[in-house]
Every structure is written in structure tokens, then in C-alpha cells.
Amino acid sequence: MSKKTAAVLGAGSWGTVLATVLADNGFEVIIWARRESTVREINEQHRNSRYIPDVRLPRSVRATMSIQEAIRDREMVLFVIPSQSMREVARAAAPHLRKDALIVHASKGFELDSLKRMSEVLKEELPTALREKITVLSGPSHAEEVAKKSPTTVVVSSERQQTAEMAQSYLINPYFRVYTNPDMVGVEIGGSLKNIIALGAGLSDGLGFGDNAKAALVTRGLAEIARLGMAMGARPITFAGLAGVGDLVVTCTSRHSRNWRAGHMLSQGMTLDEVLERMGMVVEGVKTTRAAYRLARQYQVEMPITNELHAVLFDRKDPRQAVEDLMCRGKTNEMEEIVQGW
Ligand SMILES: NC(=O)C1=CN([C@@H]2O[C@H](COP(=O)(O)OP(=O)(O)OC[C@H]3O[C@@H](n4cnc5c(N)ncnc54)[C@H](O)[C@@H]3O)[C@@H](O)[C@H]2O)C=CC1
Ligand SMILES: O=C(CO)COP(=O)(O)O
Incomplete structure (x- = not known):
């Protein structure tokens, strides 16, 4: 045969x-x-x-x-x-x-x-x-x-x-x-947006923040991925699966991740251009941050981590200031946000 x-x-x-x-x-x-x-x-x-x-x-x-x-x-x-x-x-x-x-x-x-x-x-x-x-x-x-x-x-x-x-x-x-x-929409969106959060996880680790910060990024990252995903037609349960939390966890915690590594290099003071040149492989999260930033506006969805990362990548905002702004933004009721998002 x-x-x-x-x-x-x-x-x-x-x-x-x-x-x-x-x-x-x-x-x-x-x-x-x-x-x-x-x-x-x-x-x-x-x-x-x-x-x-x-x-x-x-x-x-x-x-x-x-x-x-x-x-x-x-x-x-x-x-x-x-x-x-x-x-x-x-x-x-x-x-x-x-x-x-x-x-x-x-x-x-x-x-x-x-x-x-x-x-x-x-x-x-x-x-x-x-x-x-x-x-x-x-x-x-x-x-x-x-x-x-x-x-x-x-x-x-x-x-x-x-x-x-x-x-x-x-x-x-x-x-x-x-x-x-x-759910093709959800599978594609989950796999794409997790790279933004992985860049943030690399930055967070490189700045010396701990496991609490990483857990916060993964959890709150998943909430904003699901919010945009649902607005674009995805089914919420997909984000609890392999293309959602599964890929988010592996990319935020693995040294193999190019997105994590790019975030880590940025935390050490390299410019974005230097990071991309050093990497020599595609770091999808960079362009995806730009895309998600625009999509969030188009669909009127709140994506605070994406917004701060956009400022760090493209406006050279100090990452420590970005973290402070995330921590000090308006008070939020987790349950209300979860119900809205999921
Ligand atoms: N590397 C991994 O572990 C995984 C990667 N992915 C995704 O797979 C996609 C590809 O990633 P990698 O293979 O890791 O990238 P890579 O950076 O290792 O390789 C990209 C390849 O595409 C080629 N290429 C770029 N532009 C091209 C064009 N216009 N025409 C023809 N070839 C072109 C490059 O020459 C290179 O061979 C990305 O979207 C990535 O997010 C998904 C899951 C796992
Ligand atoms: O998507 C991936 C693993 O599921 C690969 O992630 P990186 O592009 O960050 O290496």
C-alpha cells in the first residue's frame, strides 16, 4: 500500500x-x-x-x-x-x-x-x-x-x-x-492571545517578581483573553481547555517559550529591536499585542494587561510603572468581572 x-x-x-x-x-x-x-x-x-x-x-x-x-x-x-x-x-x-x-x-x-x-x-x-x-x-x-x-x-x-x-x-x-x-474561533483566539501574557510573564520573572505575580498574570490574563474571545464569538468553555489555560500555562512557565524569553530580555534593559534580532525566530506575541490592543477597542472590551504591555513594548513605558498602574487601577469585584467575562 x-x-x-x-x-x-x-x-x-x-x-x-x-x-x-x-x-x-x-x-x-x-x-x-x-x-x-x-x-x-x-x-x-x-x-x-x-x-x-x-x-x-x-x-x-x-x-x-x-x-x-x-x-x-x-x-x-x-x-x-x-x-x-x-x-x-x-x-x-x-x-x-x-x-x-x-x-x-x-x-x-x-x-x-x-x-x-x-x-x-x-x-x-x-x-x-x-x-x-x-x-x-x-x-x-x-x-x-x-x-x-x-x-x-x-x-x-x-x-x-x-x-x-x-x-x-x-x-x-x-x-x-x-x-x-x-469552537474554531475560540481555539484560534486562545492560542494567539496567550503569547501576550507570556511576554508579560517573562518580564515579571525578569524583574524578580515572584510566583504570586505569575499566578495573577495567568489568572487575570485568562479573564481578559476570555472577554475578548467571547466578544468575537468564541465559546467561554474553550478557554478552560487546551487552547486556553493549557497553552497559557505552558507558555508562561516554560523556558522554551520565545515569548517568555523575549519578555525576560526586555526586563534586562534590551530594546524590542535588540530582542527580536537576538531571538532570530518569530515572537508572535509582539504583533499580537498590537492586534489585541486594536481589537479590544473595536469590541469595547477591557484588557488592562494587554494595554500596559502595549505601552511597554511600543511606548517604552517602564515595566515597573506598568505593574504599579495595573495594581493601582480602579477597584474591581472579581465575581462581577468573571460573570461578565465568562
Ligand atoms: N515553535 C513552537 O514550539 C510552536 C510554534 N507555534 C506557532 O507556529 C508558527 C511558526 O512558528 P515556528 O516554527 O516556531 O517559527 P520559526 O521562527 O522557528 O520559523 C518560522 C519559519 O517560517 C519561515 N518563513 C517566514 N516567513 C516566510 C514566508 N514569507 N514564506 C516562507 N517561509 C517563511 C522562516 O524562514 C522559518 O523557517 C508561529 O505562529 C508559532 O506561534 C505553535 C506551536 C508551537
Ligand atoms: O505556542 C507555543 C507552545 O504551545 C510556542 O510558544 P512560543 O512561540 O512562545 O515559543
Whole structure:
């Protein structure tokens, strides 16, 4: 019997590791990468040392610089690129997709110009027949740990349950447990907004604040994620799940998180530009802070942590002053806020 086939668009840490998950599940996988050196290294040495060092890739994972070659005739195509590049890549991919391809995206963010979710961008760019084949993959899943086959749980969601179940059956294995959730809006919003709070958690840790501060950020962060999410049409219970509190906890507490690390570097006095240059990988929370700041105004939702982080990132507000302003803002009744938000 011939092997199932998949293409992964994006040769960063997450795209490369998702390719290994699919290879472990019996897929023939081809990664589309932009750099010739990355393609050569994957094909000849079975490594992608720039993004995920120390990981040996299975032989059934290959790479190409041709998007057409990557996508042609593949049953499944994964988009795993920074959210600001999603539209451009979807447009380039569109003419080459199989008419019945399963489309999965694993990116966490909003398109800044339009404030759209990634599935909305894909819907606009891909052929109409593929609209109901669009799926989001989200949840607490640092690539470095999945690469070690450390037990991981994620969630997939699509407008059509059958599509989500197909993605689930392709991706699930003994170290990668995949749940479905019918709330695509909530899954995309939870996965995107948690990066803002993770930046704040890195800042908080770097400033020497303790576990109380971290717990406050996670809890109050979840409240404002849920408030905006619900205003945008998400179901509140999704934020109690893997794409909500699950991803929020892992990103706020893990040294693997690029968002946490970026916040930590900022706390040590580096400028945002210096941090992004040093990181060399996408820090989605930066653009997501801008997007959420605008969305909060559009939907008239209160997001105090996002507002303060926006001021720290883009107006160079002193983070200690930001924390003081958060602590001293108007008195609030937690129960009333929770009832309003949830
Ligand atoms: N790294 C992780 O553990 C996880 C990442 N994600 C999400 O996955 C997405 C990708 O993240 P990573 O793989 O970590 O990023 P990364 O920074 O490691 O790699 C991004 C890759 O996309 C490529 N790329 C950027 N712009 C492109 C364009 N216009 N055309 C083609 N390729 C382009 C880069 O060359 C690079 O290979 C992000 O939205 C991230 O939030 C989600 C879950 C886990
Ligand atoms: O989304 C992630 C883990 O679930 C990855 O987070 P970072 O982008 O902060 O590394």
C-alpha cells in the first residue's frame, strides 16, 4: 500500500517537528523551506540545526525550495509559518493544492493589517472548494519537547467536525494526543492571545517578581483573553481547555517559550529591536499585542494587561510603572468581572 503524503510549509522549529510527528505516523513528508542551506541540510544530513538543533529527522522527511513540488498531489498540507506571512504563502500555494487536500494551520496570531484570524486569511486565499477543509491545530506544545516525544496534548478545530476528525486521525499517536473542539474561533483566539501574557510573564520573572505575580498574570490574563474571545464569538468553555489555560500555562512557565524569553530580555534593559534580532525566530506575541490592543477597542472590551504591555513594548513605558498602574487601577469585584467575562 502506498504511503500517505503530507507537505509542511515552513521549516521553522514547529513545522520541522510536526513533519517528524507525521513521519512517525507513516506519512511521506516534504517540507517547503526558503533557504537552500536548510533544504540541503534536511535532505543530506537529516537535520535542521538553525531551528531545532540536536534533532535527527526521519528519512521519510525531505525538503524542497519549490512550493509546487512540495504541495502537488499531497493529501494533507500544513501551514506553519509566522502569521504575518500566512496570506503571502497561502496565495502562492493556492494554485497547486489538490482539490480535496486537508488543510491544517498551526500558527498563532492575527494578521495585523486586517485583524483577521489565520483561518479567515486562508479562507480568503484558498480555492472555495477547500474552505471546509481548513483546520487549526493549537494547544500547549513546545516543539523542543514534541521532538523528544515527550507526552503532549493538542486540539484541532474546523468548521466541519468530519474535517477535524480527519486531522485528528492523521496526527494522533502515543506521544501526541489530539483532541477535537468545535469552537474554531475560540481555539484560534486562545492560542494567539496567550503569547501576550507570556511576554508579560517573562518580564515579571525578569524583574524578580515572584510566583504570586505569575499566578495573577495567568489568572487575570485568562479573564481578559476570555472577554475578548467571547466578544468575537468564541465559546467561554474553550478557554478552560487546551487552547486556553493549557497553552497559557505552558507558555508562561516554560523556558522554551520565545515569548517568555523575549519578555525576560526586555526586563534586562534590551530594546524590542535588540530582542527580536537576538531571538532570530518569530515572537508572535509582539504583533499580537498590537492586534489585541486594536481589537479590544473595536469590541469595547477591557484588557488592562494587554494595554500596559502595549505601552511597554511600543511606548517604552517602564515595566515597573506598568505593574504599579495595573495594581493601582480602579477597584474591581472579581465575581462581577468573571460573570461578565465568562
Ligand atoms: N515553535 C513552537 O514550539 C510552536 C510554534 N507555534 C506557532 O507556529 C508558527 C511558526 O512558528 P515556528 O516554527 O516556531 O517559527 P520559526 O521562527 O522557528 O520559523 C518560522 C519559519 O517560517 C519561515 N518563513 C517566514 N516567513 C516566510 C514566508 N514569507 N514564506 C516562507 N517561509 C517563511 C522562516 O524562514 C522559518 O523557517 C508561529 O505562529 C508559532 O506561534 C505553535 C506551536 C508551537
Ligand atoms: O505556542 C507555543 C507552545 O504551545 C510556542 O510558544 P512560543 O512561540 O512562545 O515559543
